Amino acid sequence: MRPLADKEANVQRIKVGIIGCGVIAPTHIESYRKLADVEVAWVCDIVEEKARKLAEKYGIPRVSADYRDVLADPEVSAVSVCTDHASHAPITAAALEAGKHVLCEKALAASSEGLDLMFAAHRRHPELVFAGVFQHRFEPISQYVKAMIEKGCFGKLLTAGVQVWCLRTNEYYKADAWRGTWAQEGGAVLINQAIHFIDLLVWLAGGVAQISGTYENLTHQGVIETEDTATAAVRFKCGAIGTIEATCSSPIGWQSRLHFRGTEGSLDIRDGRPDFVKFVREDVQKEVEAGLRTAVDAPGELLGKSYYGSGHPAQIADFVSAIAEKRQPFIPASSARHAVDVVLSLYRSWRIGEWVTVPSGEVHGRRMRKVSPKKSASA
Numbered sequence: 001m002r003p004l005a006d007k008e009a010n011v012q013r014i015k016v017g018i019i020g021c022g023v024i025a026p027t028h029i030e031s032y033r034k035l036a037d038v039e040v041a042w043v044c045d046i047v048e049e050k051a052r053k054l055a056e057k058y059g060i061p062r063v064s065a066d067y068r069d070v071l072a073d074p075e076v077s078a079v080s081v082c083t084d085h086a087s088h089a090p091i092t093a094a095a096l097e098a099g100k101h102v103l104c105e106k107a108l109a110a111s112s113e114g115l116d117l118m119f120a121a122h123r124r125h126p127e128l129v130f131a132g133v134f135q136h137r138f139e140p141i142s143q144y145v146k147a148m149i150e151k152g153c154f155g156k157l158l159t160a161g162v163q164v165w166c167l168r169t170n171e172y173y174k175a176d177a178w179r180g181t182w183a184q185e186g187g188a189v190l191i192n193q194a195i196h197f198i199d200l201l202v203w204l205a206g207g208v209a210q211i212s213g214t215y216e217n218l219t220h221q222g223v224i225e226t227e228d229t230a231t232a233a234v235r236f237k238c239g240a241i242g243t244i245e246a247t248c249s250s251p252i253g254w255q256s257r258l259h260f261r262g263t264e265g266s267l268d269i270r271d272g273r274p275d276f277v278k279f280v281r282e283d284v285q286k287e288v289e290a291g292l293r294t295a296v297d298a299p300g301e302l303l304g305k306s307y308y309g310s311g312h313p314a315q316i317a318d319f320v321s322a323i324a325e326k327r328q329p330f331i332p333a334s335s336a337r338h339a340v341d342v343v344l345s346l347y348r349s350w351r352i353g354e355w356v357t358v359p360s361g362e363v364h365g366r367r368m369r370k371v372s373p374k375k376s377a378s379a
C-alpha cells in the first residue's frame, strides 16, 4: 500500500451520523458528501427500512433503528438531527451528552421545554458545536440585505414584515402522523414552513421584543389539531414594528414575501428576489440595485426541492469547518432558537389574549465574512 504523504496522513476525516431518514435526510447526506474531509458513517431511522434504503443508495456502512447506536460509536464526532420536531430535543441532548457535535434541523424544538432540555445539555458541553439549520440565511441575497441593514441603508427601520403562502393538503398531513399535532410538530404552518422566513425577518431586523398573534384552523378541521393560518403584530428590538402572515390553506404552492420600510429606503423581496427597491439617495439606489443583482445572479446549487434553496451545502460546510476550527458556527443554535421562541410566543399570546414578551435570546447580527456557496458546494 502506498504510504500516505504527510499532508494526507494528517487529514482527519470527520465521521457523521444522520438521525432521521425522511424527506430532508438526502439533502444532508449529499451536502456532507461534497466535503473531502467528511464521511457519513451511519444512517438511523426508527423505521429501519428507510435507513437501509439510504445506506444502499449512498454506500453508507452502518444502519440502525436506535440513535443510541450512533451515539455509542466513538468514531462518530457529529450528527445531523433530521427527525420530527418534538424528538429533536431528546436526541440532541443525548448527542451532546455523548460528546457529539450537533446540526439540528428547523424548528429546533416543538416546545419551550424542548428548547430548555437542549440548551441545558449544551451548557454542560460548551466545547461542542451546536448549530441550527436555517439554510436561507446563507443565500447571497439574505447576506446582502443583512449587510445593507448593518450599513444603515434603510435609515431608521419603520416596518418589516413577512407573508408566506404554501399549500398543504389534507393528504400531506395524513401521510405522516407527526404533522399537524401540538405534541410532535408543535404547530403547523408557522413552526414548519413559515419559520424559514420568520427567521429571515427576525434575523435581518435584529430580533423581536414582543408579539401579539392569532391563529386558526380554517380548512383542515378533523385532520390537524394545529393552525393552518396565522397573523401577528410584532415589536422589534430595534424599535420598528411589523407583521407576520402565513397560511397553508390557499391554493398557492410556495410563495414568500419580506418587506422592509425605512426612513431612507424600502425593499420588498418576493421568493428570494428583489421585487421593489426604492432608496431616497440616488447613489444608494444604484449601489443597492447593483448589489442585489449580483446577489441574485450568484450561482448556488439546489439539492432536494427547489424551495429548499441552495443554502444546505453552505450551512453543512460551515458546520464542519466550525468543528475543525473549534469556532462558533455561522448559525449557532442559540441564534436559531429565536424564530422558535417567536412562533411559540405567538401561539401563547393568542391562548392568553395578551401581548407576550419573547424570551430575549441571542440573535446573531453577524453575517458571513465571505459568502461563497459555490466554493463550499464543490469543496
Ligand SMILES: NC(=O)c1ccc[n+]([C@@H]2O[C@H](COP(=O)([O-])OP(=O)(O)OC[C@H]3O[C@@H](n4cnc5c(N)ncnc54)[C@H](O)[C@@H]3O)[C@@H](O)[C@H]2O)c1
Residues within 6 Å of the ligand: 019, 020, 021, 022, 023, 024, 025, 044, 045, 046, 047, 050, 065, 066, 067, 081, 082, 083, 084, 085, 087, 091, 105, 106, 107, 133, 135, 176, 192, 308
Ligand atoms: N430545512 C429545510 O428546508 C427542511 C425541509 C424539510 C424538512 N425539514 C425539517 O427536517 C426534519 C424532518 O422533516 P422531514 O420532512 O424529513 O420528515 P419525515 O417525516 O419525512 O422524516 C423524519 C424521519 O425521522 C424518523 N424518526 C422519528 N423519530 C426518530 C427517532 N427517534 N430516531 C430515528 N429516526 C426517527 C421518522 O421515522 C422519519 O423517517 C423536520 O424538522 C423538518 O422541519 C427541513
